[in-house]
Amino acid sequence: MGNEELWRAVLTEMELSVTKANYTTWFKGTSMLSSAQGTVVVSVPNIFAKEWLENKFNKQIFTVMHKYHPEIREIKYVIGGSRPKALLARKDFAQFIPESMGRDNANDDVSSQTNLNRRYTFDSFIVGPTNELAHAACIAITKKLGQLYNPLFIYGGVGLGKTHLLEATGNFLASEPPAKKIFYISAERLTAEIVESFKNKTTEMLKQRYHGYDVLIVDDIQVISGRTSTQEIFFSIFNELYARNKQIILSSDRPPSNIPSLEERLKSRFEGGMLADIGAPEYETRLAILKAKAIEYGLSIDEESLSYIATNIQKNIRELEGALKKINAFSQIYNKVPQLKEIKQALSTYLNAPYRKPTSQSVIKSVADFYRISTSDLTKRSRRKEVVRPRQIAMYLLREEVKYSFPEIGTKLGGRDHSTVIHACMKIKEEELNSDAMRQELMMIKERIYQNFETV
Ligand code: ADP
């Protein structure tokens, strides 16, 4: 068996045993250079692939090779002949400017037919313990459209990959025969379309159009909360597609049971399929994502620096990406590989942010936004049932996150007595300890607090 064939045998084996994203990340561009005196030399495109193959996959690769050529004793990995990627031409630079300086969609490529952004694929999605269920569910439905999980409902916090997964699923389906009508839309946009159709008296036409899809993907469905007429039209579209076994895929920043002002019948439809959550990625996944993105950008950066970023930026993947883009911009501007010291400097705004204290306004605004009530509902004396609980949560968060005293909190939120505040804080604390749902709810609100907090 020649070198090429042997390496192909290894690749086939690896392809079967790791996820597609990992396979692409670590094995793309590898080849076998030589084999002599029991030593095989494998060429890899970059330092990450080298380390990864040496540390994680060597045993497995060795086993396959040994099966065909028992005389093989050792495998060496060399970064093969490929020059480091040339500096990008000026026109490509826009793609890499830091997020704070521009939109990160310069390389977007949206299909006019499906409204899908082609840049999101399964291949570029790194799978880890916190997103593997959602990923597996997406893959599973592509094999049994409309019949397995309908709807598939994916939920999780901001920047954790919901849109990426939804669009990747759509893109994958679009690339596979048989041809089908696929449509992706954000719920915000869908709401606007529905409102527009009321104005123009074209609602029936709009429904007809949506009834024609084989796969309908609606992103951020939580925004239809409180919008009665949108919910009504969506319910009817949903039922029609569902009855005809057409696949519906939805995403939301929270599970259906936590979406306020959502009609009961919609809630139960959403819960009738498969619910899959995406959580914040743990260290290993963050590192793997950084490595994959560094390769994608053509950025050479050492393991220690990547590990520094992965350790310090934990909240979400969009931020990880933003940090790397910033470093990449640095490396383009100064035409050199940034060292750890410079990386720390470049990321100081990100890294210091979580240690600053949020303001009381950002807490109150985030709680109000989350429960879709007004901030004055929280700060006034109202005893309406639907504001009691959000107010208790606001009290708790003012205590925990802003370190206000109990009397201060009382004054801020409807002139309550400090014993009322203590009672509320204890109650929420206890729920946080005892209920997963409560912990998740608080986490989502905190996410908002720290997001709002730059802007308040
Ligand atoms: P959400 O819709 O949940 O807010 P996005 O899907 O927009 O999050 O993800 C934010 C960014 O992070 C996107 O650029 C996306 O490509 C990237 N991303 C998220 N999850 C992953 C992953 N598992 N592997 C690679 N990139 C990811």
Ligand code: MG
């Ligand atoms: Mg999204």
